[in-house]
Amino acid sequence: MSGHLDLIDLKIIESLGENGRVRLSELAEVVGLSIPSVSERMDKLQKNGIIKHFTTEVDERQLGFDIQAFVRVGVDSSKHYKSFLEHVMKEDEIMECFSVTGEGSHIMRVMTHNTASLEKFLSRIQSWPGVMSTNTSFVLSQLKKTRKIASDVVRANLQDRQVLLTYDEKKSRR
Amino acid sequence: MSGHLDLIDLKIIESLGENGRVRLSELAEVVGLSIPSVSERMDKLQKNGIIKHFTTEVDERQLGFDIQAFVRVGVDSSKHYKSFLEHVMKEDEIMECFSVTGEGSHIMRVMTHNTASLEKFLSRIQSWPGVMSTNTSFVLSQLKKTRKIASDVVRANLQDRQVLLTYDEKKSRR
DNA sequence: CCTGAAATCATTCTGGA
């Protein structure tokens, strides 16, 4: 597995979450290392898959996506799982799809232009083989969105699994 | 309002979605403009709020968040909306919270360490004033996550509103 | 993990279409 994370890695992850385009020079200042060291850590974090992706959040409304909805779908997944997955991948309106417990087998977050296009979308998915039910909730507004990985929480989590050593602990082991 | 978007802006937005740390030099090459022009467009897109945020996606599992869940909450929002919002903001486990139609008034995406911490979290929110019901669905896996703004869809959307002109259209108007 | 040099990149300013 990925080796060990320390608090400096967590700070790097935290800063990158707040500003994915932060400069190495700034990161280096924040964590107290040289620029090449920070760069190396970033590479390693990507290679380990802890950093998955750099991206940019946009205002979808301004791009013409006025409707956002959660669609809960019940799929007879034993037989139709593969074709369901293929359909999900193909539909541009489906931004995310989760397999979940509870009523229905999947939750999809859907973004579309207007009620007409949503209606079309819904009738489309209802025609997929294995889809037994759908239940749609419109998003009226988003109250909260955070990418903040509370690093004290993470630290506690990882100490449980002994994946993490603090910087001081590492030092004293040498 | 924000002025006009053209296909070059959409390409920029698309590229930044795929790689939030892409270099201006690369962007310039992709869209066929000079670096200063691309830089100017990016600034404008940020100023208009179309680009909201640069961020980094991480593998939360590797950071010790094994449990992800959707929690649907019914809140007596008329009286208790303000205190509900304050609680939502304070809880680090709540990554996102949406006001929605349908059963319950809100959907929250929650990330936490293990079932024990989820249980504590759930009993905490059930004690908030105005919270009448909760319904939790565990996330078993995420089948899809895309940031792809299909630019042909966007283009169609925006043409509806006449916000967008293609590059060629603009040229021929001069 | 650091330093220091070399290469690359971003920004600003200026003028042109």
Add this chain to the structure above:
DNA sequence: TCCAGAATGATTTCAGG
């Protein structure tokens, strides 16, 4: 109004220790 080129300053990468 929007864009390109040149100069300056900042950043990143690479080598060696």
